[in-house]
Amino acid sequence: MNATFERLDLSIDGEFAISRGTQTDVETVVVRVSDDAGQTGIGAAAPDAHYGETADTVTAVLPALLDAVEAVDDPLALGRIERRLRGTIRDNPAARAAVSIACHDLATRRLGVPLYRHLGLESGRAPPTSYTVAIDEPEAMAATAETAATEGYTVLKVKLGTDRDRERVEAVRAAAPEATIRVDANEAWTPHEAVEKSDWLADLGVEFVEQPIPAEHDDRLPYVHERSALPVAADESCVALPDVPRVADRVDIVNLKLMKCGGVREAVRMVHAARAQGLEVMLGCMVESTASIAAACHLAPLVDYADLDGALLLAEDAYEGPTYAGGTVTFPDRPGTGVRSTR
Numbered sequence: 170m171n172a173t174f175e176r177l178d179l180s181i182d183g184e185f186a187i188s189r190g191t192q193t194d195v196e197t198v199v200v201r202v203s204d205d206a207g208q209t210g211i212g213a214a215a216p217d218a219h220y221g222e223t224a225d226t227v228t229a230v231l232p233a234l235l236d237a238v239e240a241v242d243d244p245l246a247l248g249r250i251e252r253r254l255r256g257t258i259r260d261n262p263a264a265r266a267a268v269s270i271a272c273h274d275l276a277t278r279r280l281g282v283p284l285y286r287h288l289g290l291e292s293g294r295a296p297p298t299s300y301t302v303a304i305d306e307p308e309a310m311a312a313t314a315e316t317a318a319t320e321g322y323t324v325l326k327v328k329l330g331t332d333r334d335r336e337r338v339e340a341v342r343a344a345a346p347e348a349t350i351r352v353d354a355n356e357a358w359t360p361h362e363a364v365e366k367s368d369w370l371a372d373l374g375v376e377f378v379e380q381p382i383p384a385e386h387d388d389r390l391p392y393v394h395e396r397s398a399l400p401v402a403a404d405e406s407c408v409a410l411p412d413v414p415r416v417a418d419r420v421d422i423v424n425l426k427l428m429k430c431g432g433v434r435e436a437v438r439m440v441h442a443a444r445a446q447g448l449e450v451m452l453g454c455m456v457e458s459t460a461s462i463a464a465a466c467h468l469a470p471l472v473d474y475a476d477l478d479g480a481l482l483l484a485e486d487a488y489e490g491p492t493y494a495g496g497t498v499t500f501p502d503r504p505g506t507g508v509r510s511t512r
């Protein structure tokens with residue numbers, strides 16, 4: 170086996186604003202792992218500075234991670250590969266996820282089956298993915314919502330966390346009266362605000378609230394959870410497997426991401442841990458290219474809620490694979506994750 174990686178910076182179509190700030194481009198690092206027969210698996214890291222990772226930190230640790238894969242020297246030994254990755258570099262989950270995704274792609278290409286089939290899943294079981302409406306002027310958010318609804322998206326994820334939250338949700342609701350609306354405050358609210366806002370959000374028919382308060386104030390989540398008019402989802406508060414039991418009695422839903430937990434198998438473990446705790450599960454992503462979101466699409470039949478539209482925010486995606494036009498996750502008729510370069 171041998172492996173290579175390359176940095177790939179991608180422009181966002183316009184800009185992407187959440188409560189923490191605005192992005193205009195995204196750093197990714199593409200990983201390719203090849204076997205002796207010349208088959209190649211593709212994965213990518215979409216590091217998030219919020220979790221302490223950048224393209225530089227990813228490229229700094231990838232040589233050690235790829236050495237670990239070559240030391241295992243068995244492309245089908247995916248469990249051992251992920252354990253070795255975690256044993257080699259404990260943090261840096263986006264870097265580990267890139268390697269895990271590439272190895273899962275390679276293994277299932279060799280087996281001649283799509284990744285979801287290897288996992289025993291059925292493509293038709295994937296929930297529809299939401300379409301993200303980033304923070305903007307209320308009229309612009311309404312226009313985005315209306316376009317998405319016209320394109321067939323039935324679920325909208327509205328980013329909040331400003332002093333005009335209510336005006337924004339009212340505008341989106343008016344533009345997409347039939348849509349299922351979820352909101353994500355990305356840690357912007359105080360516990361008191363979270364409870365107060367949940368009342369009018371419920372009146373506007375919102376389904377649930379994601380990450381209302383800062384993760385560093387997780388001890389206040391019970392206050393919000395007991396009083397909120399809406400179910401509460403943890404994203405920044407639920408990063409890796411040990412977080413699942415820790416937040417289980419404080420939220421209703423956990424939002425899992427490959428770039429937070431560090432691997433395909435680790436994500437599957439988190440789904441089952443969450444189920445055992447009585448939680449519902451959402452599968453999300455960063456702003457990522459299809460090179461990495463593809464793997465999450467293959468896990469989507471396992472979960473209750475999907476938020477996998479990150480590649481739609483890019484001006485140009487350098488890869489193609491599973492699609493989700495109109496929200497319906499559809500897999501190409503190819504083995505592996507189905508990812509291939511469009512360049």
Ligand SMILES: [Mg+2]
Nearest residue numbers: 353379380404
């Ligand atoms: Mg979120």
